[in-house]
Amino acid sequence: MIDPLTLLLYAAALFVASVAQRVVGLGFGLVMGPVSAIVAGPIAAVPLNCIFGIVACGLMIPGVWRDIDWRRMAWLLAPAIPASIAGLLIARMVPTDALRIAIGIIAILGVLVSVVFHRSRHTLDGPTTRIATGVAIGGFNAAVGVGAPLVGMYSLVSRWEPRVMAATMQPFWVGLNVTTLVERQLLVPDGFPEWPWWAWLGASAATAIGTLFAHRIAHRVSATAARTTIIVLSIVGGAVVIVTGIVGLLAG
Incomplete structure (x- = not known):
């Protein structure tokens, strides 16, 4: 169950997460992961994030339809789906908190290396890169609920235009969340x-309002600001996962 005050706070977090997701194409899970775990517990947090992630990204698709790179989305989503099954199975066999710490460290190091690579003016893209990225996103997201840092890494090394990335990741997350x-x-x-029904309705309404607001401001965000936000959110996401894992180990 959930009380009205907790629902109000949860709805505020959904609003912020929906804005981040629309503007830069990632951030929903980074914001809602810890919040959902606090509100509903770590086990219920995953389906909660999937449900409202589907609502948020699904509402965004009509507004970004013209900018979606369907071909690239397919390259990423096709390997992410089977990898998510592997991620769930690994999470059942390996201590979750230790897995969080390991994945968080890998994510942060990967983003930092990607930033250096991006500054070198080289580009790393193609079938192999896209398949590897899809596998990593699907596996990491299913195992510990973190896939955004991998998206950030790929966007940097491939020099993916932020506006197109933000559009393309909406149907990607819908597909991956439904699968999960x-x-x-x-x-x-x-x-x-x-x-209760009123909690689902209120949370969904907050997600919809956040999406509508984000549509109004998304075009005002420059490519440089969007790319900087992607880097920051990716690093913060990795750090949150590490901290969550450490807290879990200490509590255990």
Whole structure:
């Protein structure tokens, strides 16, 4: 269950997460991951984030339709789906907190290396890079709920134009979140949050309002500002995962 005050705070977080997701193409999971874990617990947090991620990104697709790179999305999503199954299975076998720390460190180091690579004026893209990125996003997202830093890494090394990336990642996250929900129902069926109807309605409304607001301001954000935001969110996401893992180990 959830009380009205907690729902209000959760709705505010959904609003912020939806704005970040629309403007730069990532950030929803980074904002909502810790919040959902606090509100509903670590097990229920994953389906919660998937559900509202589908709502947010699904509402954004009509507004960004013309900028979506469907071909590149397919290259990323096709390997991400089977990798997400592997991620769920690994998460069941390996201590989750230790896995979080390892993945967080890898994510931060990867983003930093990508920043250096980006400054070298070289470009790293193509089928191999896209498949490897999709595998990493799908596996990491299913295992510990963090995929955004991998998106940030790929956007930097491939020099993906931020506006196109922000558009393309909306249908990508819808596809991956739907897949994750189905996989969890089959492999890890426990932990679905038991909320009253008014809580689902209120949270969905906050997501929709955040999406509408983000549509109005997205065009005002420059490519440089968007790229800087992507780097910051990716590093922060890795750090949050590390801290969460350390806290979990100490508490255990």
